[in-house]
Amino acid sequence: MIALGRLLFALTALLLALAAGVLFAIVVTANGTTWLHVVQVLLLSICCLWLAWGFNTAVVGIASRRGQRWRAPVVPGRLPGRTAILMPVYNEDAEAVLARVAAMIEGLRGIRKLDRFDVHVLSDSTRPECVVAERRATFLVASALEAGGHLFYRNRTKNIGRKAGNIADFVTNSGGAYDYMLILDADSLMRPETMVEMVARMDADPELALLQTQPLIIGRRTLFGRALQFSAALYSPVFSRGIAQLQGREGPFWGHNAIVRTRAFAAHCGLPNLSGKPPFGGHILSHDFVEAALLARSGWKVRVDPDLHGSFEEAPTNLIEYAKRDRRWCQGNLQHGRLIPAPRINLWSRISMVTGIMAYAASPIWLLFLIVSLLDPILAPAPDYFPADSLFPVFPRPETGKALLLLLGIFLLLLLPKTLIALRTAFSRRAPAFGGAANIVLGGALELALTSALAPIMMMFQTKAVVEILAQTDSGWPSTDRDDEGLPLGVAFEASWWMVIAGAALLFTTFFYAFELFLWVCPIAVPLLVAPVFISLTGNPAFGDRIRRSGLLATPFEIDPEPVIRASERWRRRLADEVAAREAPRSALPASASDKPQLAPHPA
Template identity: 35%
Template sequence: MAASRDRDRPPPETCHDRRAHRPAMAVRRCLYLALVLACAAVPLALLGRALGAGGWTVAEGLIWALALVVSPWIATLGASALVGFAVLMAGRDPLAVVWPEARLDPDRPIGIRTAILLCIRNEDTRAVLARLRPLLSALEAQGVGERFALFVLSDTRDPAHAAEEEAAFAAFRATLPRPERVAYRRRESNEGFKAGNVMEFVRARSAGFEAMITLDADSVMTADAVLRLVRLIEQNPRVALIQTLIAAQPTAAAFPRLFQFGMRHGMRAYAAGIAWWQGADGPYWGHNAIIRIAPFRDHAALPALRDGTPILSHDQVEAALLRGAGWEVRLDPLEQGSYEANPPSLLEFMRRDLRWMAGNLQYLALLRLPLFSWMGRIQLALAILLFLWSPVVVAIVLAALANALDQDPRAAVAPGAGLGATALFALLFFAPKLLGALEVALKPALRRRWGGGATLAAGVAAEFLFYLLLVPLSALNQTVGMAGLALGRRIGWAPQTREDRRVPLADAARALWWHTLAGVGLLAGFALAGTTAFLWALPFLAGAALAIPYCVLTADPAFGRRLAAARLAAIPEELDPASPFPPLLSAPARAA
C-alpha cells in the first residue's frame, strides 16, 4: 500500500532544486505583491482625496469602501500585465523567463503515448472533426502518429442528433489511413458533463497512455504545438499539467473579431505575467492543455457540493487539486498554434458569461476544503473575483449617483483628483490589452505580422471602443444574474451556438430591454446632477444605453465583412498566407 501511495506522488526534488527554485519564487511573489499593493494604493489615495474634499457623506464613504474591496483585484490585472510586458520585452522565449529550470529538447524522440480527447455535446460533428484532420495528418507526416490516438467523447442526449454524430464519425474514420487510432464513445448518462466524461475515460479507457491533450469542440492545435507540449511534460516529470496560451481563430463576424483582437493582446501580456509569479501553481482553462494521466486519475476527481449539484467550472478546481497533491501545473505563455473560437454574438457571449459565472461562484463552497494549497485557494479566489467585481462596480455607480444628487455641501468631489483616480483605475483594468499592444508596436517584426503600425493602431482604437461599450453591459448582466442565483435560479451547461448569424432587432430588444432602461435611466440621473457628473458616468453607462443597436450591429454579417475587407482588428493568422486557417474573404476583397 505504501509503495502504491509513493507512485501517486511526483518525483522528489533534488537538493539543488529546493535551494535554487523555491527561494527564487518566493522573491518573485513578494515583488509581485508589492507591485499589487502599490497599484491599488495610489488610485485609492486619490479617490479618498477627491471624495473627502468637502467632507464625507454616507454615499462617499460607501464608494471608498467598495473601491477598497475591488481595487486589489483590479491591481492584480495591472501588476500582472506590467510583469508580463517585461517578460515579453526580454526578447527570448517567454517560457525560458518564467520557467528557467524547464527541460525542453526539441530533437528528443517522443517516448510516451498521448491520447487526444475531443469533448462534444450537440455539435456539428462533421465540422468539428474536419478541424482535427490537419493535426492528425501532420502528426503522421512527422512520423509520430503511432504515439497518438484520438478519442471522441460525446455527451449528446438527443437520439436524432446522436445518430448524425455517429454517422459523421464513421465517415471521418473511414477516410483515415490509420482508423484504429480513433475511437468514439457516447455516454447514456451525462453525470458530471465534460469533466465526468473525461474522468470516466481516465479511469476506464486510458490504459497504455501516459498523457492526454484535452480539446473542446472549437479547439484547433497545430502538430508543432502538440509535440512541444508532449516533450515538455515528458522531460519534466514533476509536472502534471501544462496549459497553452490560447488564441482565437480568424473570423469575419464582427463581435468575435473585435473581442478576440483585444483578448489576443491582453492574454499575451497577462499570461506571461501570471506564469512568472505563479510558477508551478498555474491555471488550467479546461482545454488545449496536456495532462499527465496518473496524477489526474488519482487526485483530480471533483469534490461534491453540499447541495448535490455538479461543479460547472471544473478546470480550476482540477488544477488546484493537482497542486494540493504536490504536482506542478504550468502555463506556457508562448503563442504556439493553440486556438479556439469565441461566441458569435453579444447574446451568446452573455449566455456563456452567466454559465462561467455560476460555475466560478461555486468555488466559494470549496475554499475551506483541506484539498488545496494556499496558492490553489488564491487561484480559486481570483476566479471568483473575475465576476464578483461586477456587483461591486454597479454599487459604486449607484452610490456615486446618490452622492451627485445630494445637495449637502459635503457631497462635493474634487474633480481633478476624482478624474485622476478614475483614469488610474481604468488604466489598471485595461493594462493587459494596452501593454500587449504596446509590445507589438515596439517590435518591428511582430508589428509587421499584425499588418503594420497604422493597421495595429486602428484595430486597437476600434477594439477599445467596442470593449468600453461591452464592459457595463457585462457588469449589469452578471450582477442581475448573480442576484438570480441568490434567489434560487439554476444555470446549467446548455449547448452552445457557434455559428455566425444575424441577431434580429426584435430578438435583441427582447433580451436587452432592461439593460437599455437601466443605462438610460442612470445616465438621466447623472445628467440631472450636472454636466461633470454626466460626463464622468458616460463611459461606464453608454454601453448599457446602446445595448440593442450594439448587439444588432456587431452580429451583422455585412458589418463584419466590411471590417475584414478593411483589415480592421485583423490578427496575424488572417494576414499570413501560411496560416492553418482558410482565407476569410475572396482574394479581391482581401486586397481591397
C-alpha cells in the same frame, strides 16, 4: 525567489488600491463625511485592487523576455509515451468538430507521429440528430483517412458530471492505456508539432502533471468575434507570460488545450459533488481550477508555457452567446467560494480561486459603486454656508486636483497595459504578421473603443448572472452556438430590453437630480440605451466582413493561416458536401454510385 515576487506583486496591488482609496476619500469627504462616503471608498478600493492586479500581471508579462523558452527544447526521435487526444462534444456542429479532428490526424500523420496518438471523440450529446451526425462524420473521417485504429467515438447515454464527468468516464474506462491526455474542447484545434512538443516536455519532466497552452481565437467574422481574436492574438501572450512568471509550478488549467499526466490526474483529480442543490451545490462546473489546485496540493507541477504556439480555439460570435457561456463560468467560479477553505490547498491556488470569483464579482461591485455615487448628491442635504458655530461663511472646498489625479490613475490601470503592448508590437518584428504597424495601432484603438463601449453591457450581464446565482438559480449546461449566422435586432432586444430601461433611468435621474454627474454617466448610460442595436450590429457577420476588408483587427492566423487551419477549413467543406450529397434524394444519384463511399480514402 517566486515567493518574493508574489509578495511584491501583491503589495504593489494593495498599495495602488490604497492610494486610490485615500485620494477618493479626500475628494468625497472634503466637505463632510457620511455613511455613503464610507461605502463609496470601500467599493472603489476593492475595484481598484482588482484593476491593479490585472495591471501588475500585464507589467510582469511585458517585463519578461518575449522569446524565452519555458523549457529546454526537446526534439525527440520517437515519443516513448502514448497520448489520447480527447475531444468532448455536447450538441455541437458535428461536421465542424470532426473537420478539426481530421486536420489534426492528417497533420500528425504528415510528421510521422500518429502512431503515438489516438483521438477519442467523447460525446455527451443529448439530441438524437446530433448523435447521428457525430457518428456519421466520425465514420467518414475514419474511412477517408484510414484511421480506424486511431479515431474512436462513444456517446454517454447519461452525461453525469457534465464535461468533468465525461473526462472522468474516459479515465476510468480507457485511461490506463495512455501516459498522457491532451484535453481539447469541441472548438479546439492544435498544430501537430505543438502536440509532439507538449508530449516531449512531459516526458522530460517526471514532476510535470499538467501543461497548459495559451489558446488563441480563430475563424471569427463578426465585429465582436474579430475584436476577441485580435485581442487574444495581440495581448494574451503577454498576459500569459505574466501568469507563468507569477504562478510558477502552481499554474492555471483552463480546461482545454492542455496535456495532463493520466496517472496523476486519476490519482488526485476525482471531484466530489458539493452538498446541497445547484447553483452552489451539485457538480463542480469550473472543474479546471479545482483540478489544478488538487495536482499542486499533491506536489505535482502545473505549468503554463507561453512559448507553445499553434494552440487555437473558436469563441462565441456575438455578445448574447458570450454572455450565455459567461453565465455558466460565473456559476462555476462562485462555487469555488466553498472550496477555498479546503484542507492542504496551496495558498496561491486559493488566491487563484479568489481572482476567479472577482472576475465576476467586480461587475456588481462597480454597479453598486455607481448607484451609491448617484445617491450621494441626491440625498445630500443642502449646503449650509453660514453654520451656527462660525462667524464667517464656509464655502465648499473643491479637490479638483486630487480628483483628476485619481481619474488619471484609474485610466492608466485600465488602458496603459494594452497601449504599451500594442505600441511595442507595432515597432517589433511581429508587426508584419498583423498587417503592419498602422494596422496594429488603428486596430488596437478600435478594439479599445469597442471594449469600452461594451463594458457597461457586460457589467449588466455579469451582474444579472451573479444576482441569479445568489438567488439560487441554476444555469444548467447550454451548448454554445459558434456559427456566424448573424443576430436579428429582435433577438438582441429580447435579451437586453432591461438594459435600455436602466440606461434611460440613469440618464433621467442624473439630468434632473444630479446634473453635475450627467456627462460622467453618459459613457455608461448611452451604451445601455442603445444595447440592442449595438449587440445586433457587433454580431453581424456582414459588418465584420467590411472591417476585415479594411485590414483592421487582422491577426497572423487570418493573414497567413497555418497548415492545420487550412486543413480544418478544407475538411469542413468536404464533410459538408458529403452530408449534402447523402441527404439528397437517392434517385438523383447514379445507380452505380448510390452504394459507394463518397469520400475517397486518404492516400497511403
